[in-house]
Each structure stands twice: as C-alpha cells, then as structure tokens.
Amino acid sequence: xxxxxxxxxxxxxxxxxxxxxxxxxxxxxxxxxxxxxxxxxxxxxxxxxxxxxxxxxxxxxxxxxxxxxxxxxxxxxxxxxxxxxxxxxxxxxxxxxxxxxxxxxxxxxxxxxxxxxxxxxxxxxxxxxxxxxxxxxxx
Numbered sequence: 001x002x003x004x005x006x007x008x009x010x011x012x013x014x015x016x017x018x019x020x021x022x023x024x025x026x027x028x029x030x031x032x033x034x035x036x037x038x039x040x041x042x043x044x045x046x047x048x049x050x051x052x053x054x055x056x057x058x059x060x061x062x063x064x065x066x067x068x069x070x071x072x073x074x075x076x077x078x079x080x081x082x083x084x085x086x087x088x089x090x091x092x093x094x095x096x097x098x099x100x101x102x103x104x105x106x107x108x109x110x111x112x113x114x115x116x117x118x119x120x121x122x123x124x125x126x127x128x129x130x131x132x133x134x135x136x137x138x139x
Contacts, residue, residue, distance in 0.1 A: 033139050036067035051138040053129060059118065066121035068139070075121065080111025082124065102132040 037044070042064035050056045069075035074083045084107050088096055106127035111120045129136045 029139055032068065032071045036064050036071060039067055040064040047138055050125070050129070051136070053133050055126060062118040062122040065125050066118045069121050075111070075117065077117065080113075080115055080117055080120070082110065082120075098132075098135060102128055102135060105131055 046061045109124040
C-alpha cells in the first residue's frame with residue numbers, strides 16, 4: 001500500500017469499524033513518524049491530546065503535521081500546494097465518501113503566497129478534526 005494511501009486510510013478507517021491502527025500499519029508508518037518526531041522534536045503527548053479534540057497551539061506540533069504531509073507526499077513544500085485530489089484518488093473507493101465528507105469544508109486551506117506551512121497544516125488538521133471527530137485519527 002503506498003504511503004499516501006496509508007495516511008488517508010488512517011484518517012477514515014474508524015468510519016468502517018475497522019480495528020485501527022493495525023500492527024502492520026504502525027510498522028509501515030513508523031519510519032515516517034519517527035523521522036517527523038526527530039525532525040520537529042514534537043511532544044507525543046500533544047499528538048494524543050489533539051487527536052482527542054483538544055486544540056494544541058505549539059509550533060513543534062504544527063511542524064510535525066507539516067512533516068507528515070510532506071513525507072506522505074501530499075504537500076509540495078516548494079509551492080505550498082496540498083494535493084487533495086491525490087489524497088482522495090489513492091484511497092479505496094468505499095472510503096472516498098467518508099474522506100470527502102470529512103474534508104469538503106476544509107479545502108480552502110492552502111499554502112500559497114509564502115504562507116507558514118506548519119500553521120496551514122495545523123489549520124487543515126483542525127478543520128478535519130472539527131468536521132468529523134468520530135472518524136478523525138492522528139498518528
């Protein structure tokens with residue numbers, strides 16, 4: 001399973017009642033997670049706190065989210081563009097409606113014109129989390 005597909009599956013798997021994350025998924029994702037943790041110095045407790053719906057205003061956490069997008073190849077750092085269509089096209093068809101519904105009100109988050117990509121990544125995750133807290137998942 002390609003890395004980007006795995007990321008999007010992570011966001012919507014709860015909707016299907018699947019046990020998630022699976023051991024295989026965690027093993028597969030671990031190198032990216034560890035790279036982003038090391039690169040940003042994020043406090044893992046903040047990741048868990050955000051996943052539960054508590055908003056976190058922390059620069060390292062925001063850049064951790066950006067790192068994950070870049071590593072999963074859905075954020076072009078050079079242009080600041082998120083590849084929403086790419087995210088949707090790479091997930092299984094039966095999950096696309098859930099992913100689309102979760103994100104349809106969040107596509108306005110763009111990293112154009114020199115925007116802070118850490119902040120934009122955070123704003124996008126915050127929008128997803130608020131849009132559908134039941135199905136939102138963060139590694």
